[in-house]
Amino acid sequence: MQSVASALARLGDLAASPTVSRLAAAFAAAGHELALVGGPVRDSFLNRPVHDLDFTTDATPDRILHLVKPLADAHWDIGRAFGTIGALVGGETVEITTYRADSYDGTTRKPDVVFGTSLEEDLMRRDFTVNALALRLPAVTLVDPSGGIDDLLGKVLRTPSTPAVSFGDDPLRMLRGARFTSQLGFTLDVETADAMEAMRESIAIISAERIGDEIAKLLRSDNPRAGIEVLMESGLAEIVLPEIPALRLEIDEHHHHKDVYQHTLTVLEQAIGYEKSRGNLGGPGHAPDLIVRLAALLHDIGKPATRKLEPGGVVSFYHHDVVGSKLAKKRLRALRYDNETINAVAKLIELHLRFFGYTEGAWTDSAVRRYVRDAGDQLERLHILTRADVTTRNRRKADRLGFAYDDLEQRIAALAEKEQMDAVRPDLDGEQIMAILGVRPGREVGEAYRFLLEQRLDDGPLGVPEATRRLQSWWAERS
Template identity: 75%
Template sequence: MQSVAESLERLGDLATSPTVARLAAAFADAGYELALVGGPVRDALLGRPVNDLDFTTNARPDDILKVVTPIADAHWDIGREFGTIGARIAGETVEITTYRADSYDGETRKPDVVFGDTLEGDLVRRDFTVNALALRVPETILVDPSSGVDDLISGTLRTPSTPAISFGDDPLRMLRAARFTSQLGFTVDDETREAMARLAERIEIVSAERIRDELSKLLLSAAPRAGIELLVETGLAQEVLPEIPALRLEIDEHHHHKDVYQHSLTVLDQAIGYERERHPGDEPDLVLRLAALLHDIGKPATRRLEPGGAVSFYHHDLVGAKLARKRLKALRFDNDTIDAVDRLIELHLRFFGYTDGAWTDSAVRRYVRDAGDQLERLHMLTRADVTTRNRRKADRLGFAYDDLEERIRHLQEKEELDAVRPDLDGEQVMGLLGLKPGREVGEALRFLLELRLDEGPLGEEEAARRLLAWWSAR
């Protein structure tokens, strides 16, 4: 956390920024309280970028609309039943919510919405003390009823009320604890951790979509490993992503293999490193991070203890791809993400055959063809999958992949490998063979594609000659 002077300066800058100052003046003129709340106050105190502007007020939704309408470029009331009005003011999107004093029935995480009368009452119902902070504007008064600033200084995640009550009201907060562990680098206090373990099964009342969103935010954080470890240690991962704790395979005294769970976390760390190295400043890559975390989840189902103390995991790539597809579908990920992660896991072992002997140009073309638009991610995942402590082995694999990437670049320059297609299209095939659209046209195109992969570009004349010969020999 930055110094006290720096924190006060940041809070002052936030309170006097154009959007905040304009809103504060409008609410004050109308006789209502207004305060920035939660994330923007926390991030200002930590010296982190402030992205979202969330406000709370004693004004009711209808009154909020009356205040913001004259000063907003646009406004919307999609969250009106929960007391939230959204608006665009001075080019920034803001959300303004009436003080809340909700109650929960214990059966769902949806509260009975009850509007409150005080800022302090609103803050104590929030998830963690570091988010139960508010900055009254225009007065620039920091409100901290739960000692959230002390927890910011110590890097502690703690609930304003008892964690049993907080997590019982909204079990999704347990996943948020893991996310904030990764996003902020904080540590969950013992009482909160114990409650997460005791109440882990309560997460079942949360929708798959909300769980997906929290897991995604965790994976997109700067250091997701810490949050994932917390989920596994408290038993929450068993409820939402059971394939990860299943990676903690038992190792007996006669059969030895690396710790698959720790290996997977290291692969995730290393994939993030490659991602930042190759695309500095870009947004985090969720597909790559999911693939890195899940790439070995087929190992528990394929583990075999072999004579002599060896352990095998034959076809864990194919089994893992199917398991990942099933889990991501259950979590309601979109089809593009599911397909990409499936493909990366299925192909993540392909490269290791490259070190057994020189690949032909045909094999390199097929590697590129099979990877498709996931080729660059496959490069990063495959490099990240090398976690051996044997420096000579790691160097050998690294040099081999350098060589493969160089060969791919060379072939791409030579023959536009990114778009490997047959030398003839479907119309030309039908014209040459006198066919109508159907199965036989597809077979002919597959024949031409295999030629293209094996031998490179043939040209239309040679491709036509070879096609006619193939057709007459059928």
Template identity: 60%
Template sequence: MVDAQQSMRAELDRLAPLLEPLGERFAAAGHALHLVGGPVRDAMLGRQGVDIDLTTSARPEETERLVTGWADAVWDVGRAFGTIGARKGPWQVEITTYRSEEYDPTSRKPDVAFGDDLAGDLGRRDFTVNAMAVNVADRSFEDPYGGVVDLAHGLLRTPGRPEDSFSDDPLRMMRAARFSATLGFAVAPEVVAAMTAMADRISIISAERVRDELVKLVCAPHPRRGLALLVETGLAGHVLPELPALALERDEHHRHKDVYEHTLTVLEQAIDLEHRLPGTPDFVVRFAALMHDVGKPRTRRFVDDGTVTFHHHDVVGAKMTRKRMQALRFSSAEVDAVATLVELHLRFHGYGGGEWTDSAVRRYVRDAGDQLERLHILTRADCTTRNRRKAERLRRSYDDLEARIERLSEEEELASLRPDLSGFQIMELLGIGPGREVGEAYRFLLELRMDEGPLGEDEAGRRLQEWWASRTP
């Protein structure tokens, strides 16, 4: 607790040049201004940030007037919810009027009512660890719901009854899972019980808000904790039903891995390999790890010898992934990236002991496109066998494949695989204009490039003319 107090003082000292002049403006106008929510929690945990949340007794229009002239930029897109945003140097500041909000049972948007009471404002927040505040003027600390104690115990509780909190905003149930994954905190039993009983309430929340919360959870330091909570409470059945479906019923006469547990292990192993990527956490590779086997429930077949097969689960899973991500309103680029990884995650297993031809390696690189590095990560992470010899054999095989890709890349510029002749050269050589035939010729040369590597313009031209003569009357 002493460490938390020291961390808070240090953070307030760091923020003083930003907050003290702003606090003076509000005090002169007769309004209180408090640092609130996540910044207070993070300060007590010794974490620093550049996004600052404040709450005030001032109404939005007065807040806007008070920050004008102090801030470098001001925006009011959150005015309907009582929030005015501002930028001051590197800092992003959001100042929200004391408020209370609740959902109509069939509405996706909250009805907002402004208040004049800090305790009431803190009482409407999601969890006690986010319901603490510090007065900007005198640094007095407000904690009416025991957030400090819960922070010390690593526990997520709601300020009031969890049923009331989740009824006001059902997305808070997903936030419980996200904060568990972010902070590594346990979730109070009564909160878990309310999440379980009210899981279907999440259906009134827009796909975009669910998506954003899911992204934050998947990109958290401990996503397995949050995902397991979503499955345990039944929330995953509403927002990501493909995940609980992986907990396949086991048949005593047939042998197969626990696909659900395997998937969470693959996710964790992918995270361990993220250092290979330029930016972390990487949502695409993490979500691909989470979705890579979602086609297995639909493709499971029992075999007489006691084994289970999942033929074509990669292709089926890619289609399911696209459908789910589109329903959650992900961008086309994100959908394409994740679905490509899911569809290709088994391709390596045809490599065996390195029997692939150079042509097959080129096609592997071409099909992966700009997802090649992520595919390396996913394929390596997908090895969860406890057989050390098998795991080592797979690792060496993939090391060999990567080495071959690197060698061919140096020799042939695989990253920009193109035919030896451009479209203009094709038209000039064949004496044809733009159209379908140019595309056919281009694809012929690209396949030739895949099979035999670079040929040079003269040889490619000769082979193109032979092909053209063989197909033209």
């Protein structure tokens, strides 16, 4: 948090920027109000990077579009029904929204869209005071009707109106509260936290897409643990991610195992650390990887269903990787994530235990090839998840596992360099198989292809002559 004077100076520079000043002049000339609002103003006080520019105005969506068109390189009105017009102005993305005063009716999943009449009214209907700040343009006047500056200084999340009214207007704000604790490092004030717990059931009227989007934003933050803990403490997690509270398994005096919930949060934190340090998912400065973070959060959700108390105080979770993969698919589909994300997360969870067999005995080259083949394009993410899954406090054990995975990665790299393992295929393609066997396209070609792939995985590149010999031998025995 920088000083108020420094923040105001930064806001002044922002207001004087070409994009903002052009928009401010256009709206003022047309007799309309315009204010920079929300995140850009907040982040100027927090000395955080300002990316997209959000504005609010008394102009209707039609008027906004009329005023923006001459200035924009491109524009879109996908949010027009909600009063929002987007545009690309001077290379910067902007969104301009008519003053709003809408709310949910408590039963349906869509809010009643009502346009407001003043900037102050618009700000008082926003989610938290730290986001209810605006900079009037072109006058460059700070507007703070709810004490947002004081809450920024105190690092507190508080609603402009009472929490009951605010969360009643839009229950998604409860999830946004959890997300902002992670993004901003702020804490909820007592009244707001109490209201989240009391009103948690109302989140059910929010669409699955919006809930999934908020969870994704939370996980992409630098400290998702804080937001997840808010979801747990408020009881919201039991509604939006019930698999996470289920990880708080009971531990009796005779059977002992690690706290799966705390282990999961540690794995998530460690995965983020590896994601940043390895830099193989997009290079330095890449966007946070949602797939890695979802896989880390959900990797052990199969444990409650597979927990078994064994003799001697041992607790087992056989096949929790397979069960967890299926549960993750089900949950992510319910949250309307895309198929690419769902399938990648499910694959990582299903494979996350595979490495631990490596420490029990040396893998053959064939086993290493199969590890790479099964991971496919998720191999780097699997490296991250597997390393992050080591949370033991036993330094000797942790070092042993770390050295073993170092060895596995070195073997993968050596084989990849030697055999082009990034595209493991049989030495013969479908056309060659049909020509050698004298068959037409059909089931036999697929079976022959799979046979040759297994040969390739077992023994490495064979070459066309040897692959042909083995194929003919297999075909003769099969016939």
